[in-house]
Amino acid sequence: MRTFSDLEMDALAEAFNLSLGEAAATFSAIVHEEIELSVPIVEFISRDELTRRLQGDKADQDPTRLCRINQSFTGSDGLVTDALLLFPEHGSLEIVRRMLGDDTPIAHITELEQDALAEIGNIIINSCMSSLANLFGTELIGSLPRVQCSDAAHLLDDKAADNLILVARIGMVMSAHNLSGFVLFLMDVPSVDQFMARVAHLFRLPSAALQ
Amino acid sequence: MNDDHLLADSVDIGLILLDHDGRIRLWNRWIAQRATRAAHEAEGMTLTEAFGNHIDPRLTLVVREAIDFGWTARLSHALHPMPLPLFPPGSDHSQRMMQAIDVTPTTDGTRRMCLLQVRDVTEAVHREALLKQQAHQLRNDLQRLSRAQEELQRSEMRFRELARQAPAGLFEADAEARCTFLNERGEQLLGRELAHVAGSPWPNLLPAAEQERIHDRWLLAVKSATRFSEEFRYIHPSGRPLWLRAEAGALRDQHGQIRGFIGTIVDITEFHERASRNEFRANHDSLTGQLNRDHFERHLRAAISGAREVTDRIALLFIDLDDFKVINDTHGHQAGDTVLKAVAYRVRRVVRAEDRVARYGGDEFAVLLYEAGDDRSLAAIVAKITHAVALPINLGHCHVRISCSIGLAVYPDDAQDPNGLLNQADLRMYDGKRGRPARAGLAPPTA
Numbered sequence: 001m002r003t004f005s006d007l008e009m010d011a012l013a014e015a016f017n018l019s020l021g022e023a024a025a026t027f028s029a030i031v032h033e034e035i036e037l038s039v040p041i042v043e044f045i046s047r048d049e050l051t052r053r054l055q056g057d058k059a060d061q062d063p064t065r066l067c068r069i070n071q072s073f074t075g076s077d078g079l080v081t082d083a084l085l086l087f088p089e090h091g092s093l094e095i096v097r098r099m100l101g102d103d104t105p106i107a108h109i110t111e112l113e114q115d116a117l118a119e120i121g122n123i124i125i126n127s128c129m130s131s132l133a134n135l136f137g138t139e140l141i142g143s144l145p146r147v148q149c150s151d152a153a154h155l156l157d158d159k160a161a162d163n164l165i166l167v168a169r170i171g172m173v174m175s176a177h178n179l180s181g182f183v184l185f186l187m188d189v190p191s192v193d194q195f196m197a198r199v200a201h202l203f204r205l206p207s208a209a210l211q
Numbered sequence: 212m213n214d215d216h217l218l219a220d221s222v223d224i225g226l227i228l229l230d231h232d233g234r235i236r237l238w239n240r241w242i243a244q245r246a247t248r249a250a251h252e253a254e255g256m257t258l259t260e261a262f263g264n265h266i267d268p269r270l271t272l273v274v275r276e277a278i279d280f281g282w283t284a285r286l287s288h289a290l291h292p293m294p295l296p297l298f299p300p301g302s303d304h305s306q307r308m309m310q311a312i313d314v315t316p317t318t319d320g321t322r323r324m325c326l327l328q329v330r331d332v333t334e335a336v337h338r339e340a341l342l343k344q345q346a347h348q349l350r351n352d353l354q355r356l357s358r359a360q361e362e363l364q365r366s367e368m369r370f371r372e373l374a375r376q377a378p379a380g381l382f383e384a385d386a387e388a389r390c391t392f393l394n395e396r397g398e399q400l401l402g403r404e405l406a407h408v409a410g411s412p413w414p415n416l417l418p419a420a421e422q423e424r425i426h427d428r429w430l431l432a433v434k435s436a437t438r439f440s441e442e443f444r445y446i447h448p449s450g451r452p453l454w455l456r457a458e459a460g461a462l463r464d465q466h467g468q469i470r471g472f473i474g475t476i477v478d479i480t481e482f483h484e485r486a487s488r489n490e491f492r493a494n495h496d497s498l499t500g501q502l503n504r505d506h507f508e509r510h511l512r513a514a515i516s517g518a519r520e521v522t523d524r525i526a527l528l529f530i531d532l533d534d535f536k537v538i539n540d541t542h543g544h545q546a547g548d549t550v551l552k553a554v555a556y557r558v559r560r561v562v563r564a565e566d567r568v569a570r571y572g573g574d575e576f577a578v579l580l581y582e583a584g585d586d587r588s589l590a591a592i593v594a595k596i597t598h599a600v601a602l603p604i605n606l607g608h609c610h611v612r613i614s615c616s617i618g619l620a621v622y623p624d625d626a627q628d629p630n631g632l633l634n635q636a637d638l639r640m641y642d643g644k645r646g647r648p649a650r651a652g653l654a655p656p657t658a
Contacts, residue, residue, distance in 0.1 A: 096289070099290070115285070119285045
């Protein structure tokens with residue numbers, strides 16, 4: 001697996017920090033609520049490793065159900081990435097129902113709630129991607145958001161096992177609610193290289209760091 | 212473009228295509244049916260021109276973003292219930308249709324355009340509203356149920372604790388009198404555990420003489436739906452005879468049918484014993500244990516009123532001890548008492564069990580003989596009494612002898628009423644004491 005220097009990773013974290021910060025501001029404006037995002041922790045890991053982490057230590061008992069909001073992006077220069085936002089289903093429900101002023105005791109997310117969650121994810125992902133595109137000086141065209149909720153073990157089944165996943169873990173605080181989620185970028189190896197080259201360019205990293 | 216229009220008009224979703232300048236290029240039939248504008252009117256207009264100023268501002272924003280930056284957006288119904296002024300086909304346009312809109316960038320080959328896909332979510336909203344209503348209902352029902360269960364548990368605990376501490380025996384029994392509950396005190400009273408009495412009707416635990424009466428009373432209480440309240444004898448497994456009182460009220464099921472009884476069992480042995488002691492004291496002479504004068508006369512009156520209907524003879528004997536005062540003066544009052552007790556005992560032994568013996572006054576005794584028989588047998592009884600009294604009486608340090616005088620009167624021969632009979636017997640007793648011949652009927656005994 002390709003490795004990255006500390007310098008590169010710091011630069012990545014900074015790029016996400018900038019883009020997610022804007023995402024939070026947009027989101028706050030939409031829901032009329034103060035939203036704080038913690039500084040993202042960024043790393044590259046494989047799909048299976050991510051699945052293991054999502055399952056946590058509860059793999060055998062009561063599986064953690066997660067909701068995933070997924071949009072695919074294609075850059076004008078060939079960069080292809082899937083942007084994913086993952087939240088625990090329970091936390092997602094809380095946020096959506098809170099925004100809708102609803103206290104329905106239904107355990108799983110309904111069709112309309114999934115739609116609302118798609119919109120929320122769409123806003124965050126769009127904002128994030130647009131500031132990345134802005135920073136990179138390029139254009140990223142996105143697909144419509146798709147929402148899926150399932151056990152952590154099967155959440156990434158549709159993704160290729162050998163893809164590298166760029167994971168940015170963010171903490172989201174919304175009024176009294178603490179919600180921890182992940183922003184994920186799934187890319188094939190050429191896309192990763194391209195992505196990192198842009199980051200290096202952005203932060204004017206020495207080209208040696210890319211070797 | 213015509214083919215595109217044909218296709219766009221045949222889908223069950225709203226499609227609006229905007230060109231790079233935000234002007235309408237496609238307005239499919241689905242939209243035309245729900246907006247107040249036909250396709251040929253709308254084409255070439257901006258969204259604002261086509262719909263007026265009644266568009267959700269966010270929709271305008273995301274349309275711009277799609278055209279300028281190639282972003283996609285979803286406007287969910289939950290956050291944007293009715294972004295466009297669209298109305299259900301055939302409605303009076305008073306209420307906007309519930310919608311969800313997807314905005315995606317597209318291109319005509321050279322310049323970027325924007326496609327709006329509008330979905331009617333009315334069905335989904337109604338479905339979910341119903342689902343939520345049911346979920347709320349279910350939650351409320353569950354809460355009510357769990358509150359009721361808690362209350363039930365509390366009251367059961369309360370009852371159990373009360374039953375445990377109660378000083379009275381508590382029991383519950385079904386309509387067939389089979390015991391279904393018995394508290395600790397109840398088990399103590401009966402000397403039996405619930406498990407041992409549960410199988411058969413509880414009156415079966417009683418002495419044979421009581422069983423039928425109590426069982427009948429129980430069935431009567433069940434049939435007439437009245438309170439069961441009875442006193443009965445009970446032999447404790449330790450052999451101790453008890454008097455118990457059971458009181459019970461009916462328990463009914465939801466149809467008002469009697470399901471059983473719940474009530475108390477109390478030990479009234481002491482009360483019973485005290486009452487019978489008091490009764491004995493009131494009716495008996497405390498020294499000799501024989502009837503007292505009042506009670507004897509009640510028996511006499513009852514015997515005469517009973518005898519009037521049959522032809523029985525009833526005999527009354529008056530017995531007076533001769534020179535009893537001498538024994539008192541010589542040996543003391545205690546010796547006198549011993550003599551009185553001995554005489555009473557002896558007279559009692561001579562007559563039959565159903566006959567009555569009383570201490571009538573200081574040293575006077577009276578005997579009532581039912582079905583007295585003829586004069587000869589009466590004379591034999593008088594002789595037996597005279598003889599029995601005359602036997603030596605042991606005073607501990609010496610023996611004394613005492614004789615008695617007996618007056619006899621017979622109903623109906625000598626008198627028709629109790630007083631007449633008493634007078635006659637009294638007179639004859641005194642005649643005998645003075646050595647005079649008897650005034651009537653029977654000759655004085657010649658023992």
